[in-house]
Amino acid sequence: GQNIDQPTEMTATEGAIVQINCTYQTSGFNGLFWYQQHAGEAPTFLSYNVLDGLEEKGRFSSFLSRSKGYSYLLLKELQMKDSASYLCAVEGDSGGYQKVTFGTGTKLQVIP
Amino acid sequence: GAGVSQTPSNKVTEKGKYVELRCDPISGHTALYWYRQSLGQGPEFLIYFQGTGAADDSGLPNDRFFAVRPEGSVSTLKIQRTERGDSAVYLCASSAKLAGGPGELFFGEGSRLTVL
Numbered sequence: 374g375q376n377i378d379q380p381t382e383m384t385a386t387e388g389a390i391v392q393i394n395c396t397y398q399t400s401g402f403n404g405l406f407w408y409q410q411h412a413g414e415a416p417t418f419l420s421y422n423v424l425d426g427l428e429e430k431g432r433f434s435s436f437l438s439r440s441k442g443y444s445y446l447l448l449k450e451l452q453m454k455d456s457a458s459y460l461c462a463v464e465g466d467s468g469g470y471q472k473v474t475f476g477t478g479t480k481l482q483v484i485p
Numbered sequence: 486g487a488g489v490s491q492t493p494s495n496k497v498t499e500k501g502k503y504v505e506l507r508c509d510p511i512s513g514h515t516a517l518y519w520y521r522q523s524l525g526q527g528p529e530f531l532i533y534f535q536g537t538g539a540a541d542d543s544g545l546p547n548d549r550f551f552a553v554r555p556e557g558s559v560s561t562l563k564i565q566r567t568e569r570g571d572s573a574v575y576l577c578a579s580s581a582k583l584a585g586g587p588g589e590l591f592f593g594e595g596s597r598l599t600v601l
Contacts, residue, residue, distance in 0.1 A: 408590075415576065418590065467541040470540040470541065472541050473518065473590060475527040478526070
């Protein structure tokens with residue numbers, strides 16, 4: 374099965390940088406997703422990491438260490454609209470297919 | 486359609502009733518997931534289809550829950566004898582992913598179920 378752990382809440386200041394960590398334990402790890410979810414809305418895709426290292430996409434970057442079972446999402450130049458929940462999701466083996474399991478999410482509040 | 490469509494968007498029912506929630510995935514997507522999300526929590530895995538078959542139904546909480554995808558496209562989540570604890574947003578997601586390859590999940594807007 375999968376076990377995914379991320380902080381429940383974080384607060385950061387507009388214009389700053391914030392790092393949201395995710396640790397996981399899973400069988401047959403294939404990749405790791407980060408999704409953003411605004412209150413009352415569906416999750417939307419941010420990033421997908423398969424190999425170790427940092428993937429940069431504009432203001433958002435995602436890092437993966439497969440050996441440590443660890444990932445983080447880095448948000449730079451924070452904007453008020455970045456206030457949302459950030460979901461770490463692991464893609465792991467499920468009978469030959471890959472099942473995606475989500476963590477509980479980190480609720481980020483950006484303050485002026 | 487352009488995106489994943491879920492109906493109804495809202496469903497209010499009484500304890501003990503039967504409900505069906507429908508998901509119409511993005512055309513051509515072979516993988517389809519159902520999740521349940523309660524307030525302040527992440528999506529909780531329920532069931533995953535590849536084509537017509539359930540590749541993994543280990544997340545269905547008990548035998549009151551059942552899901553089908555008879556033609557490999559539209560899926561229906563069925564809940565019998567609903568209980569107040571079933572109240573949640575039920576999310577459907579689809580992916581073009583095949584076994585062994587990557588695939589971003591595209592989510593519908595969800596069906597909010599309230600059991601009185």
